[in-house]
Amino acid sequence: MAEDKIYLLTQDAYDEMRKELEHRQGPLREEIVQKISAARAEGDLSENGGYHAAREAQAKNEGRINELIVKLRDSKIITPPEAGTVGNGTLVTLKIGSMEGKYLVGSHDLSIATSEQIISPQSPIGQAVMDHHTGDTVTYTAPTGREIQATIVDAQPYKAQQSQ
Structure with a gap:
């Protein structure tokens, strides 16, 4: 059984991850879909480098989306200790x-x-x-x-x- 992992994030890191997720689920995903459609329109997909590159970019993007969803879901916002003390954040x-x-x-x-x-x-x-x-x-x-x-x-x- 896998152990649940908690991601300790500052509010800034959490907000940046949220922005990245929104970008990847919205504009970047749409851009990749358009590249795939354009490459598909060129015909023979077996030797279409643009199509294969766009599909690879799509797979990487979807993988990162899934990673971000898990990290945001399983994160805990940390509050760094007071000035003068070293701790997370x-x-x-x-x-x-x-x-x-x-x-x-x-x-x-x-x-x-x-x-x-x-x-x-x-x-x-x-x-x-x-x-x-x-x-x-x-x-x-x-x-x-x-x-x-x-x-x-x-x-x-x-x-x-x-x-x-």
């Missing part, structure tokens, strides 16, 4: 060695609403920073086996306009 600035970078903590599904790099809460670095605070230094084991220290420079609840 937090835009965190980390300093690792001499390098500093901003990351959004959450599932890759959040990438629909941001251009920020995503850190999964289940990744080694994600597990290390979760529930910690600005100014904390955490240690995690990288996939290479090396111990790495990261300092949390800043942690803010994510808002879509931050990444634009």
